[in-house]
Amino acid sequence: MDFSNILLGIQTALTPTNLLFCLIGCALGTAIGVLPGIGPTATIALLLPITFNFDPVSSIIMLAGIYYGAQYGGSTTAILLNLPGETSAAVTAIDGYQMARLGRAGQALATAALGSFFAGTVATVVLAVFAPPLAEAALKFGPAEYFSLVVLGLVASIALASGSMWKALAMIVLGLLLGMVGQDVETGFPRFTFGARELYGGLNFVSLAVGMFGIAEILRNLQTGIHRPSMVREVKNLRLGRKELRQITPPVLRGTVMGSLLGILPGGGHVLASFTSYSMEKRLSKHPEEFGKGAIEGVAAPESANNAAAQTSFIPLLTLGLPAHPVMALLIGAFIIQGITPGPNVINDEPVLFWGLIASMWVGNLMLVLLNLPLIGLWVKLLSIPYRILFPAIIAFSTIGCYSLGLNAYHVFAIAFFAVLGYVLIRLGCEPAPLLLGFVLGPLLEENFRRAMTISKGDPTVLLTRPISLTMLVIAALALFISVAPAIRKKRDVVFAEED
Amino acid sequence: MTGQPTAAGGSAGATASADPPAGPAATSRWSRDDLLSGAIFIAIGAAFALTSASYELGSLLKMGPGYFPMVLGIILVAFGTAIVLTSVIGTLRRGSHPVGESEGGIPWVRGALVLAAIMLFGFLVAPVGLVPALLVATFLSALAGHGTSPKGAAVIAVGLTVMCVVIFVVVLQLKLPLFVGMGG
Numbered sequence: 241m242d243f244s245n246i247l248l249g250i251q252t253a254l255t256p257t258n259l260l261f262c263l264i265g266c267a268l269g270t271a272i273g274v275l276p277g278i279g280p281t282a283t284i285a286l287l288l289p290i291t292f293n294f295d296p297v298s299s300i301i302m303l304a305g306i307y308y309g310a311q312y313g314g315s316t317t318a319i320l321l322n323l324p325g326e327t328s329a330a331v332t333a334i335d336g337y338q339m340a341r342l343g344r345a346g347q348a349l350a351t352a353a354l355g356s357f358f359a360g361t362v363a364t365v366v367l368a369v370f371a372p373p374l375a376e377a378a379l380k381f382g383p384a385e386y387f388s389l390v391v392l393g394l395v396a397s398i399a400l401a402s403g404s405m406w407k408a409l410a411m412i413v414l415g416l417l418l419g420m421v422g423q424d425v426e427t428g429f430p431r432f433t434f435g436a437r438e439l440y441g442g443l444n445f446v447s448l449a450v451g452m453f454g455i456a457e458i459l460r461n462l463q464t465g466i467h468r469p470s471m472v473r474e475v476k477n478l479r480l481g482r483k484e485l486r487q488i489t490p491p492v493l494r495g496t497v498m499g500s501l502l503g504i505l506p507g508g509g510h511v512l513a514s515f516t517s518y519s520m521e522k523r524l525s526k527h528p529e530e531f532g533k534g535a536i537e538g539v540a541a542p543e544s545a546n547n548a549a550a551q552t553s554f555i556p557l558l559t560l561g562l563p564a565h566p567v568m569a570l571l572i573g574a575f576i577i578q579g580i581t582p583g584p585n586v587i588n589d590e591p592v593l594f595w596g597l598i599a600s601m602w603v604g605n606l607m608l609v610l611l612n613l614p615l616i617g618l619w620v621k622l623l624s625i626p627y628r629i630l631f632p633a634i635i636a637f638s639t640i641g642c643y644s645l646g647l648n649a650y651h652v653f654a655i656a657f658f659a660v661l662g663y664v665l666i667r668l669g670c671e672p673a674p675l676l677l678g679f680v681l682g683p684l685l686e687e688n689f690r691r692a693m694t695i696s697k698g699d700p701t702v703l704l705t706r707p708i709s710l711t712m713l714v715i716a717a718l719a720l721f722i723s724v725a726p727a728i729r730k731k732r733d734v735v736f737a738e739e740d
Numbered sequence: 741m742t743g744q745p746t747a748a749g750g751s752a753g754a755t756a757s758a759d760p761p762a763g764p765a766a767t768s769r770w771s772r773d774d775l776l777s778g779a780i781f782i783a784i785g786a787a788f789a790l791t792s793a794s795y796e797l798g799s800l801l802k803m804g805p806g807y808f809p810m811v812l813g814i815i816l817v818a819f820g821t822a823i824v825l826t827s828v829i830g831t832l833r834r835g836s837h838p839v840g841e842s843e844g845g846i847p848w849v850r851g852a853l854v855l856a857a858i859m860l861f862g863f864l865v866a867p868v869g870l871v872p873a874l875l876v877a878t879f880l881s882a883l884a885g886h887g888t889s890p891k892g893a894a895v896i897a898v899g900l901t902v903m904c905v906v907i908f909v910v911v912l913q914l915k916l917p918l919f920v921g922m923g924g
């Protein structure tokens with residue numbers, strides 16, 4: 241490892257501006273993690289247009305902070321109110337809430353925060369060590385390899401998703417098609433624009449994300465209403481004794497390893513990581529009967545795992561330009577808005593951004609511990625903001641944000657269009673995440689396919705004769721097979737059942 | 741993954757016990773969600789494929805702008821068909837459609853208010869300026885809230901408008917005209 245890079249990263253992360261942006265991101269992330277009804281995907285989408293005015297490094301640092309900050313915030317409400325703000329915190333609620341009921345809320349929160357901090361630190365090192373060689377390898381990829389890599393990324397992202405596989409596949413293809421709208425890169429021919437000039441540059445990414453993840457969610461919540469418990473327990477005694485520390489050390493270590501590994505997988509790796517590490521702890525425990533009744537290990541393991549996974553899920557983004565899940569897809573959008581092409585070149589071309597981001601993640605994790613433990617009461621107070629004020633605010637933010645992109649009302653109308661599309665599809669059991677990934681990766685997929693075909697003189701078997709390309713397609717096929725295999729499907733449904 | 745048998749066994753037991761009582765509760769034998777979403781995907785895929793057919797297709801060696809979307813459109817039709825077929829086959833085999841769909845009705849009025857708020861903001865912001873457009877948009881969307889009176893919505897609208905102006909215009913320095921054509 242080159243230490244001058246690490247130093248560069250630390251210098252970048254510690255400038256007053258970047259510290260401030262990191263703090264804003266972490267605080268905002270914690271806030272939306274606590275609040276039900278708005279998640280990191282919608283928040284980052286809302287903030288994308290604003291980041292246009294900022295320095296690239298600062299804005300990416302802030303957006304990343306929102307993402308991992310939300311993991312912290314989500315576990316706070318999971319423990320105190322049995323209300324996981326984020327899906328990955330659902331497991332934490334099982335034992336965390338029981339601990340709170342037994343008057344050990346402070347210890348549960350401290351375990352979650354310390355476990356997350358430790359895991360975040362380790363995963364940041366993993367990222368710093370493994371990302372550069374991976375990017376190095378990816379630089380040697382030709383168009384055929386890149387095409388297969390994107391296919392693998394798309395397929396793998398749904399292997400871990402819940403619900404019908406056919407619907408997820410269809411959503412990917414719909415996303416790819418929506419990504420085709422606009423001028424063809426090679427010929428400049430306008431496709432699917434129906435003569436509308438505004439569509440020449442393609443459908444607006446921010447409008448799509450805001451509509452499908454922000455407004456469509458509001459439409460859903462307006463049907464059912466959001467119920468919030470008003471009862472919040474007093475939190476005291478955040479200190480962990482020597483006995484507790486000894487109890488949580490092995491689960492934290494195992495959770496960190498599990499999370500770091502699974503986080504790299506495309507598609508909800510952090511959710512899978514927390515579920516897997518929880519069931520692993522239960523199996524390894526000498527007293528499995530305590531799980532579900534307030535076992536401190538049941539908080540330590542999944543919290544470490546989901547935070548480690550949140551950090552390592554940046555690896556495919558930063559080394560291959562491949563988003564592992566919707567939040568990463570939005571970060572790709574943020575890169576593009578800033579004029580940076582995400583991919584293996586980022587490490588060499590933008591060392592300040594890459595190393596600065598990594599160092600800021602560690603700083604951010606430290607900030608989160610400080611923000612969360614002493615100020616816990618403040619965050620819980622956020623729950624008293626009624627949803628009927630929150631959602632008009634979300635609408636106001638989305639409309640202003642999208643309009644500010646080129647002062648074009650078309651971007652605002654596009655929000656309404658995608659909100660309706662998203663709402664209908666979600667109601668019919670189709671998750672919007674694969675669509676967003678498809679939309680982001682569509683142009684990349686087409687470009688590399690066309691280039692591969694030009695190089696191979698129109699021979700499609702090149703995808704199967706080049707070993708790396710073949711390997712990736714085989715893995716993709718295996719992932720598809722695994723996701724339909726009945727035995728694994730059942731287990732997967734069990735894992736994701738608690739999510740909904 | 742040593743725990744798989746127990747996990748799989750548990751879920752199998754759960755579905756077996758959940759199936760029979762679902763019979764009377766299910767209103768129709770077919771899964772409306774599957775059939776409808778399948779139809780939507782088939783329609784969109786066909787629309788894209790047909791439109792691409794009017795573009796230059798080219799060959800594998802030199803692909804025209806229509807080639808890739810044409811292939812994707814056909815694939816989408818195929819996936820839509822697969823959704824319909826697997827659902828129909830599953831229904832015929834099981835005798836009832838899977839439980840757990842339909843969260844209830846659609847919030848027509850509230851939804852219309854939210855969409856109207858967004859559209860009106862788009863129409864109004866350039867001709868009359870940010871402040872009036874925001875007031876209209878936040879008022880309409882606040883009206884969609886559960887238990888919000890028109891008076892309450894007005895209060896929320898004024899509050900949020902002030903907040904947005906402070907955040908976007910004062911703090912973030914976005915160049916958005918606050919009022920247009922109103923002497924401002």
